[in-house]
Amino acid sequence: MSKVLVVIDVQNDYFPEGKFPLWAADQALEKVERAMAQANERGIPVVLVQHVADTSAGPAPFFNPGTPGVELHPRIRAAAPSAPVVVKAFADAFVKTDLEAVLAELGATELLLTGMMTHNCVTHTAISKSAEKYDVTILPDCCTTVSEIMHKIALAAVATRVRLAPSNEVL
Numbered sequence: 663m664s665k666v667l668v669v670i671d672v673q674n675d676y677f678p679e680g681k682f683p684l685w686a687a688d689q690a691l692e693k694v695e696r697a698m699a700q701a702n703e704r705g706i707p708v709v710l711v712q713h714v715a716d717t718s719a720g721p722a723p724f725f726n727p728g729t730p731g732v733e734l735h736p737r738i739r740a741a742a743p744s745a746p747v748v749v750k751a752f753a754d755a756f757v758k759t760d761l762e763a764v765l766a767e768l769g770a771t772e773l774l775l776t777g778m779m780t781h782n783c784v785t786h787t788a789i790s791k792s793a794e795k796y797d798v799t800i801l802p803d804c805c806t807t808v809s810e811i812m813h814k815i816a817l818a819a820v821a822t823r824v825r826l827a828p829s830n831e832v833l
Contacts, residue, residue, distance in 0.1 A: 663797065666770040667701040667833070669694055669745075670711045670755060670777030670784055672738045675731030676806075681724035684778055685813070690806035691735060693829065694776050697804050698741040700833040707768045708745040710734060711761070713783065716751045753783045756792035765796070772797040774832055776804035781816035788824045799825040799832055 672694055675681045684690075701708050712734050715722030725732045734747070748761045755761050765773070773796045777784050784805050788798050800820065807813045817826055 663772045664769040665701075665706045665772045665774055665832075666765060666768050667697060667706055667708045667774045667776065668711060668755070668787070669698065669708060669738060669742075670775060670787060671713045671779070672710075672735045672777055673712060673725065673731065674733050674735055675724040675729075676778050677735065680731045684806050685809045686806050687778070690778065690804065691737060693804045695737055695741050697774075697776055697801060697829040697833055698738075700829065701774075702742070704833065706774075706833065707770075708742040709761070709764055709768070710738065710742060710745050710747045711755045711777070711783075711787075712747055712749050714749050714751060753786035754790045754792075755783065755787040756790045762792055770796060773799070774829075775800045776829075778806055780805040780807040780813045782807070785816050785820045788820055797825070799827050801829045801832065802826055803828050 676684045677687050713725050714727055715725040746764050748759050750759045775788055788800055802817050
């Protein structure tokens with residue numbers, strides 16, 4: 663198996679100074695950084711995913727192009743400065759992106775998903791039709807969303823479709 667760590671939407675707008683701060687964002691950031699360090703130590707490639715709002719119908723509540731909030735958190739970029747960045751406009755990171763091509767180039771057979779928001783972009787990517795050819799694991803300790811209860815509900819809902827495992831078990 664060729665693992666790839668996928669870091670989804672760890673962007674400035676989800677932190678306390680951003681437009682849509684999430685529950686325990688700073689703690690999730692620390693755990694994602696730790697997972698990225700472990701991946702780097704083990705030669706596991708990292709792919710970063712960045713959501714950029716489609717503003718064709720007007721500004722979005724957050725992740726608008728050209729704003730500081732749309733940028734990947736600087737600590738994520740510092741932890742993987744040469745990692746490929748997949749830009750998306752939908753919850754599912756496979757929709758209308760080059761994620762599949764990037765994963766094919768890396769020889770991926772197993773995806774380890776981390777990031778923000780658990781109930782939306784993380785789970786939608788995990789259960790994407792395009793993800794079916796991979797062994798998919800969500801690392802719950804490396805994810806967050808709007809509240810702890812929403813995080814737990816989302817993980818319980820997706821647990822019948824993908825594996826859930828703490829980062830220290832799979833990295």
